[in-house]
Amino acid sequence: MAADLVIAESAAAGPVAAVPVVPRVVDVSALMPPEFAKLGLGKALLQSLIELGYTEPTPIQAATIPLLLAGRDVLGQAQTGSGKTAAFALPMLQLLDLSQRRPQVLVLVPTRELALQVTAAFERYSSGMRDFRCLAIYGGAAYQPQFSQLNRGVHIVVGTPGRVMDHMTRGSLDLAGLRCLVLDEADEMLRMGFAESVEWVLSQAPEGRQTALFSATLPAQIRAIAQQHQRNPAEVTIVQRAAAADTIRQRYVVVSNHHREAALSRILEAEPIDAVIVFVKLKSTTEPLAEYLCSQGHRAAALHGDVAQAQRERIIEQLRGGQLNVVVATDVAARGLDVPRVSHVINFDLPRGREAYIHRIGRTGRAGRQGEAILFVHPRASRLLSSIEHAAGQALEPMPMPTNRAVNKKRVSAFHEAIVRALEDPQRETLQSIMQQFQRERPELEAEAILGALAVMAQGGRQLLSREELPQVELEDERGRRGGPGGLRRGAPGFSERGGDRRPGFRDRGARGERGFERGDRRESRESRGAFRSEREQGPMQSFRLEVGRVHDVRAGSIVGAIAGESGLDSGRIGRIDIFDDFSTVQLPAGMPPEIFQKLRRAWVAGRQLQISELGDAEVRR
Known part of the structure; x- marks a missing residue:
């Protein structure tokens, strides 16, 4: 990947924007980068880099490491994947006094995922440093383990602004011995609303410390922070011409708003998937979309910023191990997600x-594997498609909507495979004897008819073959909107006059909504609903109590996912869910087998076991 390196030395403390020296621009791709040994790193760190397979520093590392080792403040602009973590982690490790077991380096990051990722990097690089201790602190995790480790003493703390501020006000995090403060992904922290917390932490840190600030962009607010809290910083800018990995095939499919969910399910069936990450903008979309996919027979789960850390780790392990095939995620929640079996990313x-797009599709095509990236495009979003192609550095291939013929072929093939697997089931012989007895008792029924009835039972009420063809839609000229099958239709079934899908959590993102690629993500205006109602009659239902409630930050979608995942029950057959302070109630089909409840009692949601039990009428409270 080609890159341009710009180093600007400011003549004196003051606004960084007013640097009097003309930056020198070097095409780093045309030069042989210096070896790590020439950057001033010690033997222990060099040995760790050799063991990790590092051979040459990236441009940001080559420019930044000597500056930080010399004690300079640094204002660094570098994109995701540029190697900036090593750019600050290596010199920070070099400058530590391991005999002083107190926080000497504080790294502020926007998310717990990045906190864990940066902490893991420090631990990898420090493999040759005895008694080194690094701690990640972030919201959503229990306080007591963090208190214990801080009391025992750590050299480096990596944390999110809110939790760091909390520990500082409690007195459990003492920065008196701080030598360096690093802001990683500073623009992301400000975008997420951490500006006041970041400013407060900076204002409380010792005045003589070294400060390094790294950001993908340098808006005015970032430069204002640098001006106020840095001393004569060296500005290092790595301008990377972003491009996706050669191992990723990028395609787009044109789909109108009211077919998006059905199109997603159809693509998941038609494509040769292993594991898939589906990216959405808003966390309120993740759970309803995951529930919809579960109702269509996909093993899906939602991943967003409110998911507890233990549950997040469980979801990732299930994705890694094959218990889940689809994760519906927001950009923030997917940071640091590295699962080699992810074959597809669907936007x-x-x-x-641009960087968000490159980061998203970079979740596939890893470990030398071929990856697939698919982008949903509205019929009137041809200009936005061009912008994304510019960001990707290549044209995206048009992808036709999978036809009924293709989907049904895959369904029949999967049905045949399920039959073959069932032949190896220990229950087969017993059930076969029962069916033989049934045939003797009902000789008027033909064997083929019985086989057909068993196949219907195996489908659990779902249609095996798709009968509704989704339209093949083409991009429209934005200057002459023609309408047609891909255009917005007033009064379309399931849509309001404003064009939005009435189902909770799904929002219309027509030609106006698609502008998010250029204008930035919008904050959520409200939380997801607290109860889920079945959309069709389910037959006799029974009420059950779950030992998890509002105080545990549980959501209805998480309960649906846990029950469907553990029991194999179609999520569409899960009835009303009511969430109370310390427990919840759920309606499930009456007469389910006891072994299902044994599994559900052991299922975990929001860090607690469901402990499902029958609910008497007197217990139901409104």
């Missing part, structure tokens, strides 16, 4: 910018 919603 259900447009990303908010």
